[in-house]
């Protein structure tokens with residue numbers, strides 16, 4: 185009896201295993217295409233993205249929608265086409281260092297550099313990343 189149950193269980197597992205493989209096959213095949221669609225980020229851009237998305241660092245997603253960012257807030261504008269909107273990198277850096285200069289004292293965005301939330305090097309990397317958006 186025990187061996188019969190074991191035989192059924194084993195064959196059941198084999199069926200599940202085979203079905204699982206069959207189901208996962210198409211998504212496997214789709215992966216290289218998806219990876220090819222998104223251009224690879226440089227090391228600095230990748231680090232900038234991590235700083236921007238990290239809740240304990242830039243936490244930009246708390247207020248800004250950013251491509252591929254999960255659960256963004258909508259207090260600030262969507263961060264998109266940044267290179268076109270800020271052709272001068274320094275202007276973009278300055279907005280993040282201290283947004284009060286551009287938007288006035290009442291701006292909700294924290295002055296990331298002026299309040300020592302992020303270092304100059306970290307903001308440089310965030311700017312490099314934003315330029316890919």
Ligand code: HEC
Nearest residue numbers: 242243244246247259260261279280287291292293294310
């Ligand atoms: C607490 C909310 C908040 C956080 C956190 C925040 N921002 Fe902002 N940000 C804003 C708001 C609000 C504005 C728009 C100010 C205005 O238009 O008056 C803004 C504006 C900007 C702008 C200018 C956009 C434009 O259209 O000119 C940039 C760039 C920007 N933020 C980048 C960032 C980055 C990068 C981070 C993370 C390092 C960040 N922000 C974190 C609220 C935030």
